[in-house]
Amino acid sequence: MQRIALGPLGALEALAARVHAEPHAFALGGDARGSVTRNDWGLAWLDSGRAATAGRSVLAVGRAVELRRGSVLIDARAALDALRARTDEQLPSPLGLIGWFGYELRDETMGAPVPSVPDAHRASWMLVDSALVVDHATGLAELVAVGKDDDVADWVARMRAAIDAVEPAAGEDARDERRGVTAEAAEPARTARTAGMVRWRDTDEHYAELVRQCLAAIREGDAYQLCLTTQATVETVDDPVTLYRRVRASSPAHHGALITLGGVSLVSASPETFLTVRDGVVTTRPIKGTRRRDSDSERDAALARELAADEKERAENLMIVDLMRNDLQRVCAIGSVTVTGLHEVESYRHVHQLVSTVSGRLRPGLDALDAVEATFPAGSMTGAPKRRAVELLSTFEAAPRGIYSGAFGMLGASGDADLAMVIRSIVVADGVATVGAGGGITALSVPEREVAEMHVKAAALLAALGVDEAARGADAPASRVI
Incomplete structure (x- = not known):
């Protein structure tokens, strides 16, 4: 497991837009890009805190976990076990699973009959083995990942390049975006x-x-x-x-x-x-x-x-x-x-x-x-x-x-x-x-x-x-x- 300090990050919103447009291009692993369809990959942008820029923010890409009807919780646990097996180290949050359980999953947790809904609306989770984490208290960002050294190095290089491409040079634009209150938004x-x-x-x-x-x-x-x-x-x-x-x-x-x-x-x-x-x-x-x-x-x-x-x-x-x-x-x-x-x-x-x-x-x-x-x-x-x-x-x-x-x-x-x-x-x-x-x-x-x-x-x-x-x-x- 590796943690790479990045320093201040002033363009989280612009970076999220870039990653959301092409999530598979920012996945960990050299064979990720082009090997599967776009919908096999997910993006998560999470904010924790009473304001958009309080607490911390997480930006992550992950591959969708196959969840079988009737076995969603079993399959989710198996995916977590497989991720843990990659290393002997304790993996920090947010490495793990990110996604949702829909209300109709009550058929598995309660045994209650439910109306038909698309699988994606019952439960969708992605396996997150790499992520960008921003601590708003310090203003600092870091990359966390678990994988082969070469794969992690390649992913870090792609993330750095994406950040350099969207990071404002300085001044009011960067301060506005860090506050999360741009006029457009x-x-x-x-x-x-x-x-x-x-x-x-x-x-x-x-x-x-x-x-x-x-x-x-x-x-x-x-x-x-x-x-x-x-x-x-x-x-x-x-x-x-x-x-x-x-x-x-x-x-x-x-x-x-x-x-x-x-x-x-x-x-x-x-x-x-x-x-x-x-x-x-x-x-x-x-x-x-x-x-x-x-x-x-x-x-x-x-x-x-x-x-x-x-x-x-x-x-x-x-x-x-x-x-x-x-x-x-x-x-x-x-x-x-x-x-x-x-x-x-x-x-x-x-x-x-x-x-x-x-x-x-x-x-x-x-x-x-x-x-x-x-x-x-x-x-x-x-x-x-x-x-x-x-x-x-x-x-x-x-x-x-x-x-x-x-x-x-x-x-x-x-x-x-x-x-x-x-x-x-x-x-x-x-x-x-x-x-x-x-x-x-x-x-x-x-x-x-x-x-x-x-x-x-x-x-x-x-x-x-x-x-x-x-x-x-x-x-x-x-x-x-x-």
Whole structure:
């Protein structure tokens, strides 16, 4: 395993665009280029931190892992084992796997029947044996790789050449790009093909009716929370890198990502941690409870206080905390699962969120994939009790969720993992962008408020696609559109 220090890097966005256009040309291994089709290779650009340039950023290329239906977790573990076998050294993150699990993978983790979805929407992961890592605290970058010395040297030379080709000489352009706030990126999309052309799967009226059906199921004792969702689709002319630059500038979050695999791109500004694993300790941070931000500081603070005190939001959050505690106890040592944070308000660019934290120590012999199997899909995207909630939602929504409400991130060869919820995300395939949104329904839910909350969650992402949510509904169909 080799680590090569590069010094300051001021052109991450431009470098990402160059690598995204030709990922196989930046793969480790002398026979990578031209030996396989472009879709066999994926690109990942991950940002961790409350802002686009806080924490660290990772830029990586990897070859898609073959995942068989019914054996996704088994095949993922085999790929990690094969990477570990290349060296006796401990491999650092992000070497390992990067990708996503789609919501319909619940057929493997829960044994629940699911509608048909393309394989790429069920699960897609790439094997990462080389990566560029940028530490924004120091401003320094390094290359990490595991492979034959000649292959690593060749890859380093190609990466250096690409960096030299895009690196600004100096001055304001470099400083702007490091801040991640270039004018082009921060400006919402406004194109003839995107502006206003959003198509919701459910009209507001139908979504409100689905909320009422959830309330009826709760009154009958079938569930005590149901996470109802819907989706919007938009034709887009933006390439995924441009779209992610816009999202990371306008909606910074803990888990920023552009992952392209198998002709599908996931663009995310997710605030919610599904699972992290560090030194055998697994942590989840479910989010339940939302308020919009306000430009007036006093009104904004009042909205945050209102969220913290809201009986319905606190109950909704607590139900999912209890569910996740139960799920983690399936793989954690007895007595180790604890709630380390409850009903904490976190504020993001567009919304306030109510967040809790649950942690536990994995039992000896178990790893991050065991934790995924025990907890996926996350309770914050199903409701409770989980199995019955999933059954009811499948009936109410009557359509697959795909990648939305699944999980994405890194499964490290070191045994560590960093997985986020696929929320506040855009999925792009074949020139069509899809945005999912929804909310937890409890006995205290009001249908009209749930409709409004769903739109609040989708608004920033639709704005990045050029959609003005203020104009929504003017041309909406009177009936549901699937």
